[in-house]
Amino acid sequence: MKTEKILGYEVHRKKVKNINLRIKENMEIYISAPENLHSDYIKNFLISKEKWIKNVLKKLEKIKEERKEKEYITGEIHNFLGQKYILTVKNGNFNRVALKNDKKNEIILTVYSDIFDNSEEKKKILEKWYFENAKKIFLELLKKWMKILNEDVKKFLIKPLNKKWGFCNYEKKYVALNVELIKRTPFEIEYVILHELAHLKYPNHGKGFYNYVEKYMPNYRNAEKMLNAKHHY
Numbered sequence: 001m002k003t004e005k006i007l008g009y010e011v012h013r014k015k016v017k018n019i020n021l022r023i024k025e026n027m028e029i030y031i032s033a034p035e036n037l038h039s040d041y042i043k044n045f046l047i048s049k050e051k052w053i054k055n056v057l058k059k060l061e062k063i064k065e066e067r068k069e070k071e072y073i074t075g076e077i078h079n080f081l082g083q084k085y086i087l088t089v090k091n092g093n094f095n096r097v098a099l100k101n102d103k104k105n106e107i108i109l110t111v112y113s114d115i116f117d118n119s120e121e122k123k124k125i126l127e128k129w130y131f132e133n134a135k136k137i138f139l140e141l142l143k144k145w146m147k148i149l150n151e152d153v154k155k156f157l158i159k160p161l162n163k164k165w166g167f168c169n170y171e172k173k174y175v176a177l178n179v180e181l182i183k184r185t186p187f188e189i190e191y192v193i194l195h196e197l198a199h200l201k202y203p204n205h206g207k208g209f210y211n212y213v214e215k216y217m218p219n220y221r222n223a224e225k226m227l228n229a230k231h232h233y
């Protein structure tokens with residue numbers, strides 16, 4: 001087997017029938033091609049795939065970033081309503097979180113000096129702030145969508161949900177949203193709300209369900225893509 005550099009990519013020449021292009025989870029790109037296939041052909045193939053490669057790498061980068069344990073130190077990136085914010089940690093006579101949206105998006109976390117280096121405590125303060133915002137914003141959007149759909153819920157909860165963005169108990173008229181949604185765009189939040197409320201009429205993900213969702217949000221598939229297929233609703 002020999003390897004060849006084409007457009008900066010390493011191409012493995014092998015006894016294969018077609019060009020194979022794989023991107024591993026560690027962002028390694030693996031390409032194999034038939035031994036006697038002309039390099040120009042591979043080059044054109046790679047050019048045609050460049051946009052796709054870029055997109056996949058971007059997504060993997062995002063997943064990597066989200067999985068990384070936060071340390072709650074200055075310079076770290078934290079998301080809020082779909083925007084990236086740079087965290088600045090300051091000493092003060094109170095614990096407080098403030099947003100700054102001017103030249104650069106900033107989350108200012110002011111804490112007592114005794115917890116300045118305590119990431120657990122800083123995490124609690126920031127999470128409480130996320131939760132307070134989620135309560136306010138989700139409720140507003142829920143009301144908006146209940147009005148549009150002429151639906152009502154008996155119980156509404158915001159909490160950390162494992163592997164789910166939200167869920168609905170249509171019999172009890174009970175809706176819950178994952179607090180983590182507060183880090184996503186309003187579009188994504190509204191989609192999950194619409195999705196859960198739609199379950200009040202359509203318990204399952206059948207055709208009727210998606211027709212109904214699409215009627216109120218024609219571009220809902222974009223929201224699903226943004227929310228990442230690994231999470232269920």
Ligand SMILES: [Zn+2]
Pocket residue numbers: 195199205233
């Ligand atoms: Zn669902």
